[in-house]
Amino acid sequence: VIACAPFPIRGRRLLLLAEGSFCAADAKTAVCLAMYRPGDVVAVLDSTRAGRRVGEVLGFGGDAPIVASIDDALRARPEIAVVGTAPIGGGLVEPDRSLVARCLEAGLDVVSGMHAFVGDDPELAALAAASGARVWDVRRVTEARAVSDGRGCRTGAGVVLTVGSDCGVGKMTTTVELERAAAQAGMRAAWAATGQTGMILRERGIAVDRVVADFLGGAAEALVNLEGQGVEIVFVEGQGSITHPGYAGVTLGLMYGCMPDAMVLAHEPGRPRYKRLGHDLPELRDLIELYESLMRPWKPARVAALALNTVALSEPDARAAIEAAERATGLPATDVVRAGCARILPAIRDAVRR
Amino acid sequence: VIACAPFPIRGRRLLLLAEGSFCAADAKTAVCLAMYRPGDVVAVLDSTRAGRRVGEVLGFGGDAPIVASIDDALRARPEIAVVGTAPIGGGLVEPDRSLVARCLEAGLDVVSGMHAFVGDDPELAALAAASGARVWDVRRVTEARAVSDGRGCRTGAGVVLTVGSDCGVGKMTTTVELERAAAQAGMRAAWAATGQTGMILRERGIAVDRVVADFLGGAAEALVNLEGQGVEIVFVEGQGSITHPGYAGVTLGLMYGCMPDAMVLAHEPGRPRYKRLGHDLPELRDLIELYESLMRPWKPARVAALALNTVALSEPDARAAIEAAERATGLPATDVVRAGCARILPAIRDAVRR
Numbered sequence: 001v002i003a004c005a006p007f008p009i010r011g012r013r014l015l016l017l018a019e020g021s022f023c024a025a026d027a028k029t030a031v032c033l034a035m036y037r038p039g040d041v042v043a044v045l046d047s048t049r050a051g052r053r054v055g056e057v058l059g060f061g062g063d064a065p066i067v068a069s070i071d072d073a074l075r076a077r078p079e080i081a082v083v084g085t086a087p088i089g090g091g092l093v094e095p096d097r098s099l100v101a102r103c104l105e106a107g108l109d110v111v112s113g114m115h116a117f118v119g120d121d122p123e124l125a126a127l128a129a130a131s132g133a134r135v136w137d138v139r140r141v142t143e144a145r146a147v148s149d150g151r152g153c154r155t156g157a158g159v160v161l162t163v164g165s166d167c168g169v170g171k172m173t174t175t176v177e178l179e180r181a182a183a184q185a186g187m188r189a190a191w192a193a194t195g196q197t198g199m200i201l202r203e204r205g206i207a208v209d210r211v212v213a214d215f216l217g218g219a220a221e222a223l224v225n226l227e228g229q230g231v232e233i234v235f236v237e238g239q240g241s242i243t244h245p246g247y248a249g250v251t252l253g254l255m256y257g258c259m260p261d262a263m264v265l266a267h268e269p270g271r272p273r274y275k276r277l278g279h280d281l282p283e284l285r286d287l288i289e290l291y292e293s294l295m296r297p298w299k300p301a302r303v304a305a306l307a308l309n310t311v312a313l314s315e316p317d318a319r320a321a322i323e324a325a326e327r328a329t330g331l332p333a334t335d336v337v338r339a340g341c342a343r344i345l346p347a348i349r350d351a352v353r354r
Numbered sequence: 355v356i357a358c359a360p361f362p363i364r365g366r367r368l369l370l371l372a373e374g375s376f377c378a379a380d381a382k383t384a385v386c387l388a389m390y391r392p393g394d395v396v397a398v399l400d401s402t403r404a405g406r407r408v409g410e411v412l413g414f415g416g417d418a419p420i421v422a423s424i425d426d427a428l429r430a431r432p433e434i435a436v437v438g439t440a441p442i443g444g445g446l447v448e449p450d451r452s453l454v455a456r457c458l459e460a461g462l463d464v465v466s467g468m469h470a471f472v473g474d475d476p477e478l479a480a481l482a483a484a485s486g487a488r489v490w491d492v493r494r495v496t497e498a499r500a501v502s503d504g505r506g507c508r509t510g511a512g513v514v515l516t517v518g519s520d521c522g523v524g525k526m527t528t529t530v531e532l533e534r535a536a537a538q539a540g541m542r543a544a545w546a547a548t549g550q551t552g553m554i555l556r557e558r559g560i561a562v563d564r565v566v567a568d569f570l571g572g573a574a575e576a577l578v579n580l581e582g583q584g585v586e587i588v589f590v591e592g593q594g595s596i597t598h599p600g601y602a603g604v605t606l607g608l609m610y611g612c613m614p615d616a617m618v619l620a621h622e623p624g625r626p627r628y629k630r631l632g633h634d635l636p637e638l639r640d641l642i643e644l645y646e647s648l649m650r651p652w653k654p655a656r657v658a659a660l661a662l663n664t665v666a667l668s669e670p671d672a673r674a675a676i677e678a679a680e681r682a683t684g685l686p687a688t689d690v691v692r693a694g695c696a697r698i699l700p701a702i703r704d705a706v707r708r
Contacts, residue, residue, distance in 0.1 A: 088501050090568070115499070115568065145469065147442050150599030150631060209568040213604045214444070214469065216567045242606075243651045245504030249607025250567045256599040277504060282651045290647055297597045297636045 001143050001222050005203040007080075007109055007134050013042045015078035015108065019095050021085055022046035022057060022066060024311065028168065029113060029197040030084025034061030036176065036201055042076040043067050044084075045099065070102040082200065083112040088246075088276070090115030090139070100124060107131040113138040113196025115210065138196040139207040141219070148217025150298060152259025157190075157228035158352030161260035162238040162307070163291055165267040165281050166274050167247065170309035172198045174266045174336050175237040178307075178348070181341035182233055187349070191235040192227040194220070194254060198237045208239060208257075209250045216250065220257025233352060236260065242290055243282055244274065255294065260301050262351035263291055264344070265331075268309040269321035284329055304351035305344035306333035355497050355576045359557040361434075361463055361488050367396045369432035369462065373449050375439055376400040376411060376420060378665065382522065383467060383551045384438025388415030390530065390555055397421050397430040398438075399453065424456040436554065437466040442600075442630070444469030444493070454478060461485040467492040467550025469564065492550045493561040495573070502571025504652060506613025511544075511582035512706030515614035516592040516661070517645055519621040519635050520628050521601065524663035526552045528620045528690050529591040532661075532702070535695035536587055541703070545589040546581040548574070548608060552591045562593060562611075563604045570604065574611025587706060590614065596644055597636055598628065609648065614655050616705035617645055618698070619685075622663040623675035638683055658705035659698035660687035 014037065018027035022044055034041055034054050041064045044054055050068035054061040067073045081103035083096055092100065092114045100110055100118060104127040112118045117137040119125055128135055153159045160178065162171040175191050175198070182189035191198075193205030211219045220236075228234040236258045240247025265288060273280055282290070288303045295301040306325050310318035318335060325333045334343040368391065372381035376398055388395055388408050395418045398408055404422035408415040421427045435457035437450055446454065446468045454464055454472060458481040466472045471491040473479055482489055507513045514532065516525040529545050529552070536543035545552075547559030565573045574590075582588040590612045594601025619642060627634055636644070642657045649655040660679050664672035672689060679687045688697040 089499055091499070115566070145443055145445070147600040150633065209566070211567055212469070212563070213565055213567045213570045213607060214563040214601070216603045217600055243648070245610040245613070245652065246501040246571055247568070248610050248648075249570045249603040249605075251603075252596075252606045253567060253603025256602050259599070279504065279652075286647075286651075293640075293644055293647070294597070294602075297640075298599065298633075 001219055002204055002206060002226055003138065003140065003199065005136055007136070009080060009111065009200060009203055010037070010040065012040060013077060013079045014040045015073050015076070015081045015103070016041060016044045016084040017081055017096060017099050018044055018046045018084035019099060020046060020048050022049050027084045028086045029082065029200065031058060032172065032197045033082060033200065034058060038062030042078050043073040045070065045073050070099060070106070074106055078108055080109045080111060083114060086113070092116040092118065101127055104128045104133045105131055107133050109134045111136045111138060111200055113200065115139055138199050139210040141207060141210045144211045144215045144219045146215060146218030146222065148221045148257045150256065150259065152221065153224045153228040153234065155225060155228035157231050157234045159224055159228065159234055159236060159258055159260045160348055160352060161236045161255060161258055161263050163251070163263050163265055164238055164241045165265065165284070165287055166241050166271065167244060168275055169266045169268045170307060171238045171266045174264060174307040175235045176201065177336035178264065178341055178345070179235045181345050185345060187233055188231040189233045189235065190227045190231045192223050192237060194223065194237045194239055208254050209247070213249065213253070216253035217257035220254045224258040242294065243287070252294065259298060261299065262301055262304040262348055264305050264307050264348060265291070265303050266307045266309065269325060270313060284325065288329060302351050303331065304347045306331050307344070308333055308335050310335045310338060355573055356558055356560060356580055357492065357494065357553065360490055363434060363465065363554060363557055364391070364394065366394060367431060367433045368394045369427050369430070369435045369457070370395060370398045370438040371435055371450060371453050372398055372400045372438035373453060374400060374402050376403050381438045382440045383436065383554065385412060386526065386551045387436060387554065388412060392416030396432050397427040399424065399427050424453060424460070428460055432462055435462045435464050437468060440467070446470040446472065455481055458482045458487045459485060461487050463488045465490045465492060465554055467554065467561070469493055492553050493564040495561060495564045498565045498569045498573045500569060500572030500576065502575045502611045504610065504613065506575065507578045507582045507588065509579060509582035511585050511588045513578055513582065513588055513590060513612055513614045514702055514706060515590045515609060515612055515617050517605070517617050517619055518592055518595045519619065519638070519641055520595050520598060520625065522629055523620045523622045524661060525592045525620045528618060528661040529589045530555065531690035532618065532695055532699070533589045535699050539699060541587055542585040543587045543589065544581045544585045546577050546591060548577065548591045548593055562608050563601070567603065567607070570607035571611035574608045578612040596648065597641070606648065613652060615653065616655055616658040616702055618659050618661050618702060619645070619657050620661045620663065623679060624667060638679065642683060656705050657685065658701045660685050661698070662687055662689050664689045664692060
């Protein structure tokens with residue numbers, strides 16, 4: 001039931017497809033690969049930003065060129081094209097579909113996290129067959145037919161789930177950074193990828209939002225039992241938010257499938273409303289109570305720390321936002337990218353060990 | 355996106371397949387059809403109870419014979435065979451698969467709510483094609499690709515969602531009975547079927563547990579906007595329970611998709627633990643608070659009443675259980691089957707109108 005990349009991704013030459021959208025708000029997958037695989041990215045396709053470099057546009061991510069066309073991109077000799085956008089509903093729409101077609105024609109392997117599968121599109125599949133290009137439809141789920149029974153992780157590893165106040169607040173980044181920090185602190189640690197972007201980094205996982213709803217918890221349970229093998233702590237990438245009308249079902253199914261010992265709440269200070277919905281976000285304290293009260297019938301899992309995404313704030317404003325959140329909640333807080341995990345890791349470790 | 359029965363069911367001669375399991379705990383779909391379509395059921399297949407009558411075994415449901423074999427069943431001249439069991443995981447396993455094969459061979463239309471589709475089984479599909487039998491795979495979901503945005507029902511109808519303390523506590527029955535009682539009280543009322551059994555009764559609906567998790571809320575939203583047309587109140591069949599490790603994701607996705615104005619909590623007094631899980635159920639008051647606090651960020655939807663399933667209790671014990679639940683929660687309570695809806699309908703109507 002765990003999906004694995006059918007070809008290696010790490011260490012190979014990546015072209016990121018992000019036409020018209022190469023910024024953190026619109027091209028989550030592309031931006032994330034630029035952040036975590038800057039040495040692998042050889043070109044980004046976005047004609048609206050062509051001529052600039054990745055680092056110039058994002059403030060991080062290396063100096064690969066941003067180009068206007070597939071022909072320009074091919075000059076950088078990419079081996080894999082990654083669909084870098086994450087539209088609501090996950091359709092493979094224009095211009096992405098045509099760009100993917102061109103890449104397959106040119107023999108590039110294609111990685112796509114869309115709900116609409118490249119491999120199921122007869123025209124695209126024929127192009128791949130003709131050129132020998134391989135396709136990883138990251139969200140394709142197979143054999144997921146288990147219903148979760150609430151037993152969670154049975155490997156002996158402590159489970160930490162990243163939860164959020166909304167979509168796109170940094171749950172995946174928080175998960176990756178916490179795993180790295182825990183390993184650096186000498187813990188045997190692993191992380192479990194539950195969404196398409198995380199899966200591309202990890203080269204395996206389960207796109208839990210793609211699983212048939214009845215089997216979501218069972219899929220999460222299988223995943224945490226795989227990633228929890230041989231480690232003392234496993235950080236699970238969360239999805240959505242428990243009060244998000246579009247995704248809360250996925251959030252809760254994932255919670256009950258992996259049955260965390262502790263949670264970390266990711267949030268973007270200064271974002272007062274749900275992304276795209278224009279409705280006020282709940283107060284952090286109410287959110288924390290909601291997450292904890294849903295876990296209470298099963299185990300006393302606490303929200304142990306806050307991971308604040310302050311990318312849009314100045315350094316002093318970020319510091320002030322972190323301090324304000326700590327005062328409001330009584331929990332340690334950090335921006336894991338800007339300030340590292342040192343401030344929150346001990347509280348997380350303690351919460352897991354209790 | 356709404357599934358509709360491809361042939362009429364109501365008023366036709368039904369054979370219920372419930373081999374080895376014709377009781378309320380194991381054959382939910384069969385028992386429910388016996389309850390609501392006693393005049394349509396012409397035979398029930400269960401060799402372990404053969405020779406008895408439906409009413410003898412269940413205490414309701416008419417006097418159709420329970421038979422030991424398909425040959426015996428065919429003597430009752432059924433037109434439609436309904437797979438009457440609801441196994442966890444929804445596989446079409448033996449003996450059900452062989453029984454379905456025999457029915458298709460005999461030219462009976464087949465209705466199945468399993469996750470494993472009859473129509474996708476090459477051998478069964480061939481039998482159907484050969485005899486001209488038609489198949490309704492009730493859980494098949496098509497074109498569900500919408501993400502819910504939290505707007506719920508926009509037809510002007512008030513939405514009442516039946517929620518539960520566990521699976522199999524009577525959410526569907528409560529929904530059906532409330533709709534009937536509301537109509538009898540002069541309200542323009544409808545109900546929305548969200549699970550396979552309800553869909554067979556209603557001849558349409560969406561099996562929300564079968565929808566890809568990302569699109570569950572969107573599917574529920576579409577359904578409530580269909581069933582809410584031209585009525586003042588729509589009762590939505592709930593699924594699972596908000597603290598059930600296997601199904602809570604479905605429960606919450608459905609809540610946020612239909613955005614109820616009020617909820618009715620179904621519960622079986624005297625069931626201290628989750629069915630099949632052996633873990634204590636939460637207290638009713640904690641459950642009510644959980645359901646209401648999850649709705650609070652979106653609308654002030656209250657749990658307005660309790661629907662208690664007292665089928666396993668004596669009359670005096672049932673009365674005592676209902677009174678105890680009312681005292682513990684401060685809400686009006688009833689057993690909708692045993693005592694009707696009169697005691698709770700006014701509170702529900704008031705909660706919707708507020």
